[in-house]
Amino acid sequence: VDLGGELMDMESRDLLRRFYALLDRLATRHRLVFALRHLESMTVEEVAAHMGLSISTVKRALERATSKLTIWIEADPGLAGFLDDKGVLR
Amino acid sequence: MTTTGESRGRRALAALAGMARGSARPPTPGQLASGLAAVRSRLNAVPGQRSAWRSSILRWSLVGSLAATAALVAVGVVRSGRSRVPATSELPALTYRVEGGSLVDGGYSAGDGPRGDQGVLRRGDGVHPEARGRAAACGRSTPRARASPSSTARLRSWSRPRLRVSAAGKVDVGPFLVTVKGTVFTVSWDAATETFELNLRHGRVTVSGPVTGGEIALRAGQRLLVDVPQGETVISEQRSEEWLDAPAGSARAPEPPAERPSAASDKPSAPAGRPGPDRLNNDRRWSVALAAGHLDRILAEAEHAGLKATLDRASSDDLLALADAARYRRRMDLARDALLAERRRFPDSPRSLDAAFRLGRVEEASDRGLARAIEWYDEYLTRAPTGTYASEALGRNDDLDEQAGGDIFGRARSRRSISGGSPVAPMRGRRGAFVRAP
Numbered sequence: 001v002d003l004g005g006e007l008m009d010m011e012s013r014d015l016l017r018r019f020y021a022l023l024d025r026l027a028t029r030h031r032l033v034f035a036l037r038h039l040e041s042m043t044v045e046e047v048a049a050h051m052g053l054s055i056s057t058v059k060r061a062l063e064r065a066t067s068k069l070t071i072w073i074e075a076d077p078g079l080a081g082f083l084d085d086k087g088v089l090r
Numbered sequence: 091m092t093t094t095g096e097s098r099g100r101r102a103l104a105a106l107a108g109m110a111r112g113s114a115r116p117p118t119p120g121q122l123a124s125g126l127a128a129v130r131s132r133l134n135a136v137p138g139q140r141s142a143w144r145s146s147i148l149r150w151s152l153v154g155s156l157a158a159t160a161a162l163v164a165v166g167v168v169r170s171g172r173s174r175v176p177a178t179s180e181l182p183a184l185t186y187r188v189e190g191g192s193l194v195d196g197g198y199s200a201g202d203g204p205r206g207d208q209g210v211l212r213r214g215d216g217v218h219p220e221a222r223g224r225a226a227a228c229g230r231s232t233p234r235a236r237a238s239p240s241s242t243a244r245l246r247s248w249s250r251p252r253l254r255v256s257a258a259g260k261v262d263v264g265p266f267l268v269t270v271k272g273t274v275f276t277v278s279w280d281a282a283t284e285t286f287e288l289n290l291r292h293g294r295v296t297v298s299g300p301v302t303g304g305e306i307a308l309r310a311g312q313r314l315l316v317d318v319p320q321g322e323t324v325i326s327e328q329r330s331e332e333w334l335d336a337p338a339g340s341a342r343a344p345e346p347p348a349e350r351p352s353a354a355s356d357k358p359s360a361p362a363g364r365p366g367p368d369r370l371n372n373d374r375r376w377s378v379a380l381a382a383g384h385l386d387r388i389l390a391e392a393e394h395a396g397l398k399a400t401l402d403r404a405s406s407d408d409l410l411a412l413a414d415a416a417r418y419r420r421r422m423d424l425a426r427d428a429l430l431a432e433r434r435r436f437p438d439s440p441r442s443l444d445a446a447f448r449l450g451r452v453e454e455a456s457d458r459g460l461a462r463a464i465e466w467y468d469e470y471l472t473r474a475p476t477g478t479y480a481s482e483a484l485g486r487n488d489d490l491d492e493q494a495g496g497d498i499f500g501r502a503r504s505r506r507s508i509s510g511g512s513p514v515a516p517m518r519g520r521r522g523a524f525v526r527a528p
Binding site: 012015016019020032036038039040041050051052056059060063066069070073074079080083 | 122126
């Protein structure tokens, strides 16, 4: 993980490590679509153009990736607990 | 999963994505270009795997086909060597006699009546169990056949359909195959409009055809309508009084209207207790009017009869036709009432599901907001994840989500509960599976 300009605390690093582990569980196309849309902040149209997919396919892939990640996060008590402790979920 | 739990999960996902986004330096244009190139090369590697997988499937399919062909040939050789079954041409042919008509070239029959549609084809008795009969008839209007356990087949009003009757109890009409299981029904195929109709009185039948996607099982009292060009398959319940013309359990079907003089069939009403074609068609009069574009006539007739009475008594076909007419005329309240009546009065009918989808369209077009439309689409997708409108409902839901400003962290979708938790389960099987990363 590139920490960028600011130093991240150990808990945050661990959170990100676990988050990236979840991303790795996604299918390739789902992972790439999710990353371009939400980590690289591209629009759906830009993602579709870069990946050579239709917009509706990108939307479906995003929805599926989001649903899976949500389920996995909820099933990971450590992740949810960390976020709760940090006040993210409140 | 509860909505609270789901929204909590989505908030967590939003937080993690935000954290990941903030943890990395923004890429330079060069880094972004090289990253995207890597993405494209990775995606391009996937089809290679797919083609290898497909080649493997193709190879094994070929092997399987060859094995099956060899087995069939072997069985055929053994049977031809051991049995004394005569060739097909030597089998005793089924005999038919034509009442009120005559046979013409090509094995077709033509009616002698003034409209040319009064010919009746009757299968003879004493059919050899192995025999296969084939007959076809031509006329000028909608074909209709009636079959009964007595193996009597009558045709009237044929327009080049094909009827195939076997001792096993199978009827080919047009492109459809009806398997008879001790039953009485009427079946018709209109070649001009490519519509198929089957009304089942006794027993049960299965129907296979070009749009049903397999066998459709029908039970007594159901009517199947298939519109091939539209790709619509509708099963509805028959009113019981439509079948009061014959005693229950009778081994022989009553004489069909086709055997009456043509003048009689021109009369607008059938004899009391007998469901003549006009009476049957009466249930679908608004469907026909809708197809002809007579929207205002449908609405006027409904208002003349009283909207409440119409909603309480109209047939399933008519309710949907009324709903469509009202929707096309932007009378959304009436369309909604008609569709809700359809769902209330025919809850187990497939049309009830269609009504759920159409209610979504109505709510989309009305002032009640998008939330209700999404609820109806979800209801449809929940109950018919592979239904006719599943993909459309899914697409419209996505569009509505976008219109509502929802992003991935927006509305909690009840669709997730469908079929293994996938929100796109209705599309499963229609799209290629995504290949995991190498």
